[in-house]
Amino acid sequence: MHELALARLMGVNLSIVKSMEQSRQLERIATALACDDFNELRKLAQSPGGFILDSVRRIVWPILLHTHHGCYVDEKGSEKDLADPIQITKDIDRSLYYYPRDISPHLKAQKQRELHSLIVEILWRNPRLKYYQGFHDICSCFLLVLGKKDAIPAAENVALFFIRDGMLDSFDPISKQLRLMSSIVQYEDAELTEHLDRCHIMPYYALSWILTWFSHDFERFDKVARLFDLFISSSPLMPVYVASSITLLRRHEFLQADPDLLHSLITHIPQDMDVDAIVEHAVKLEQRYPPLELQKRSGLWLHEESPVNTWDSDWGALDWDSVPDRIRVDRYLSHPVQKEEWEDEMLQKWMAERQQDLID
Numbered sequence: 001m002h003e004l005a006l007a008r009l010m011g012v013n014l015s016i017v018k019s020m021e022q023s024r025q026l027e028r029i030a031t032a033l034a035c036d037d038f039n040e041l042r043k044l045a046q047s048p049g050g051f052i053l054d055s056v057r058r059i060v061w062p063i064l065l066h067t068h069h070g071c072y073v074d075e076k077g078s079e080k081d082l083a084d085p086i087q088i089t090k091d092i093d094r095s096l097y098y099y100p101r102d103i104s105p106h107l108k109a110q111k112q113r114e115l116h117s118l119i120v121e122i123l124w125r126n127p128r129l130k131y132y133q134g135f136h137d138i139c140s141c142f143l144l145v146l147g148k149k150d151a152i153p154a155a156e157n158v159a160l161f162f163i164r165d166g167m168l169d170s171f172d173p174i175s176k177q178l179r180l181m182s183s184i185v186q187y188e189d190a191e192l193t194e195h196l197d198r199c200h201i202m203p204y205y206a207l208s209w210i211l212t213w214f215s216h217d218f219e220r221f222d223k224v225a226r227l228f229d230l231f232i233s234s235s236p237l238m239p240v241y242v243a244s245s246i247t248l249l250r251r252h253e254f255l256q257a258d259p260d261l262l263h264s265l266i267t268h269i270p271q272d273m274d275v276d277a278i279v280e281h282a283v284k285l286e287q288r289y290p291p292l293e294l295q296k297r298s299g300l301w302l303h304e305e306s307p308v309n310t311w312d313s314d315w316g317a318l319d320w321d322s323v324p325d326r327i328r329v330d331r332y333l334s335h336p337v338q339k340e341e342w343e344d345e346m347l348q349k350w351m352a353e354r355q356q357d358l359i360d
Helices: 003-010 020-034 038-046 054-064 085-093 105-125 135-146 148-161 172-188 190-198 203-211 221-231 238-249 251-256 259-267 275-288 291-298 307-316 326-334 343-359
Strands: none
Touching: 020 038, 020 054, 038 054, 038 221, 054 135, 054 148, 054 221, 085 105, 085 135, 105 135, 105 148, 135 148, 135 221, 148 307, 148 326, 172 190, 172 203, 172 238, 172 291, 190 251, 190 259, 203 238, 203 259, 221 238, 221 275, 238 251, 238 275, 251 259, 291 307, 307 326
């Protein structure tokens, strides 16, 4: 396709397309859009650059999130019906710290008001979802790329079909996801695992990464948006593979670090990390340890109605014109996720095995 025609189709300013490879990637995206090729768009999200530009994401993200057929006309949400409006307000007051850059105080305040309305609307429409600190970071990314009207249904589907394990009364599903991350690191790099164990590093260093889809940990918005390309195109466990990838790619840094400083070091992601390299590695980890096989191998089973375990039937099988079944998800949310009686025993066993590996 001629570049000028491509630019007209996608609304792309050619002067900001930085390389021939980016131009080819945009052409591949345009072809997938023209052919209604949903699976190809998902594949392109995993390839270098992802969707490259926010002007492209404004077209592609609603398609991948099945909200491109329409948006909500009227907002009806009220914070008086929410469980924790004060915490939401506090988090929003601290939001949009790193991006967008060079924004006036007036415009920032306006965006924060829009963010507040967005979150209130989602939680009001889905009262079984529980707000957590970090959800506002995810919502802010959708707000900045899509605008409030399109961001509401997009972020709502993310909450319902991707991150609802973090929006439950129980913390157990997220705790297990963190331990699944540690299992991946252990299978890939026994030496690094032994070192982290000796330094008493628990997997909770990645909690913020997973709960916010890394939007609180990268200061450059283009890197955050690039990761969101991947996450909305992949299974809900992909943030765990990305967290594992970052940990493994920094192995030499951790092995050489002062043990007393390691905890602080591992928590903070270097801002110069190559996001495409992280994505490439994470995709390979997912292929090596698919979600079901990873749970089976590690013995760390997420609950049956976790989005990780229902994604194939509830989301992965949807095509271009499909509408996700939110009623089914609401039924899932009506079932409390209780801590299994053997959970503490399993955690102790898991820790004992790690300690035995360390001794051996």
